[in-house]
Every structure is written in C-alpha cells, then in structure tokens.
Amino acid sequence: QEYIRILRSRLEGTLPKNELDDILSDYTEHFSIGKANGRTDEELWRSLGSPDDVAREIRVMHLVKKAENVRSCRNIFHAVIATLGLGLFNLVFVLVPFILLVLMLLFVFIIGVIFTIFGPIAFVSSVLQLAGRSAIAIWLSPVAGLFIATGMTSLGMLLVIGDYYLARFFYHVGIKYLKWNISTITGTEYAA
Template sequence: MNKDNFLKALEAELRGIDGDERNEILAEYREHFEIACAEGRDEAGVALALGNPKTLAKELKATALIEQAHEEFSLGKLFHAFFTAASLGFFNLVLLAGPFFAIVGLMLGLYAVALAFLGSPLVFFYMNGFPTTGSDVLQFVLALLLSGVGYFLGRGLIWVTKWMYKWVLKYLAYNVKLVKGNTNNEA
C-alpha cells in the first residue's frame, strides 16, 4: 500500500470525526510519510509500519471521542466513546463491558432507591390519605425522614456520578493506549 492509498483509506475510516480534527490527523500521517521517505524508506514499508488504516482509525476515533466526552459532560458521548473503545477488539470488549455495565447498573439502582425514598411521602398520602391517628402520624414522619435520606442520597449520587464519569474516561483512555501498546504516559 502506498501513501495515497493509505491516506485515502484512513480518511474514509475517519468518518464521524470533526472535519478540522480529521484534516489535522491526515496532515500528521502525511508528515510521517514525508519524514520516512526523506530518510530513504519506501512508502509501502511506512504504511506497513503504521498499521491497518481501519484499526488505526478506530483507535483515533476512540481517543477523539474520549477527549470530547472529557471536554463536555454528556452521558451520550460517554456511551459513544465506550462502544468505540470496545470495538477495538474482543479482548477489549471483555475488559470494558463487565466493569462498565456493573457500574452503570449499580448507579441506576442507587438512583432508583433515591427516587423511591424521595417519593415516599407521596406514596404514603396515596395509600393512606392525610394522617389522622398516632400511628399514621408516625408513619408519615418516617416517610418524611426517608424522603430526606433520598434527597441526600440523590445529591451524593450526583457527585459520585461526576467522579465516576471522569474515572471511566480515564479508564477508557488507558485501555485505548493499552491496545495501541503505549502505556508509558499517564491516561
């Protein structure tokens, strides 16, 4: 594969990446070819050393999506970055899927508990009406206390979600570097 074929294949595989960023990536790989050819290496050898354009594009897309998700808090971007990173290979999918879906399931479950606790006074009123007896008042006070616990649990979960979001992005970045074979730099 020569320089032109490599760059065309890489450009085709980089669909979905912002045009400026795609042009920047392509310019960087053109420069790889120019430097190598100036050193006397042939284009086919350089293309072979750079790797498969399809695999390279997946790695570059995953890195770009991780950076986008890092710049702007968005669960959609996080999931897109996750699935792109997971598509780098079966082993990568196994390394990512278990912990990721365990964390997502745990967080969703905790949010459901917080919402249930928060809504407990409404459920009390729906089931019992306005408290009239001593035991009803006690149950209502417990429902209010439970609602307070739900509020603070929800507030804590928002903080934990933001922290986990950043941690998952770091883990995805490390995982992409691991696939590339470059784990010297911090994720």
C-alpha cells in the same frame, strides 16, 4: 497515496475537518520523510500499522476526548462503544464494568425516587390517622409514622442527590479508565 486515502475515508464524518486535516498532514509528512530516507511504502505501512487500525484508534481517542470535554450520557456511551472496537479484550474490561456501573447508579436512583415519593404519602397517612380519619395504617403508631415518613423522604432525596454526584465522579473516573485502556491496547501513551 493509498494509505492516506484509506485513512481519510475511515475518518471522514467522525472528526472535525481541521482536526482531520492536521492528522492527514502528519501522516503525509511521515510518508515524505520516510521516502526521503529511502524507505518503501510497504515498510512505512508496516511501521504505522494498517490504516483501518490507525483510524479506529484515532476515532476512539477523539470520542474519549469529546466525552471528557462535553459531558453527556451520549458522549460517554459513544466512547465506550468505540473502545469496544479496539479488541475483544474490551468486552470484558470495558463493557461489563460500564453496564454494572450504569445498573448500580440506576438502582440507587430508583430507590431514592421510591423513598422520596412514598415518604410524603406515608406522612399524609399518618397525619390522617392522628386526626382520626380513616387512612391506611402503614405503621402501628401514627406518631412514629410521621418520623419514619420524614426520614424516608429525606433519605430518598439524599439518595437522588448523592447518585447525581456519584454519577459525576464515575464519569470522571470512567474517562481516565478509557484513556488507560486505550494506552494499554495500543501500546502508546494517550495524548490528553
């Protein structure tokens, strides 16, 4: 059958072989039952949608499921990019939030690293000032500099650690959002 052949060609290399075989078996069975009920190939094609659209939806669902099961930047990136292929609507409602979220997490991480690196430098500078050595005066009072530097280092470390947990939280929320988005675009319930 042409539909199954096209569907296979669009999904090969994307899905594991056993998963691909299960999906193709389901669609073959759908065609067999439809023909037994007297429906034509054209009616069955129209009821299922084009094999390209079906393959795109299956690919997106597979990539989102993969990103959910195996957490990595690469997997979530692939899931987001695949979701963009479902429609122009997703450029605004998937890509823009994804980019803003990544930029925000990157910004918090960079600020945390800067504080974590600058804090010990300021601490050493304050200690040298207290010891009477010539050092760059970062603050007017070297004693205050010790406390400020300790606070900066602590804040920087907290920002980096907090950014890690924030990224994990947003990863989980992002997967749920992608599932909701797929359900909204395709009009079908997403199978977890």
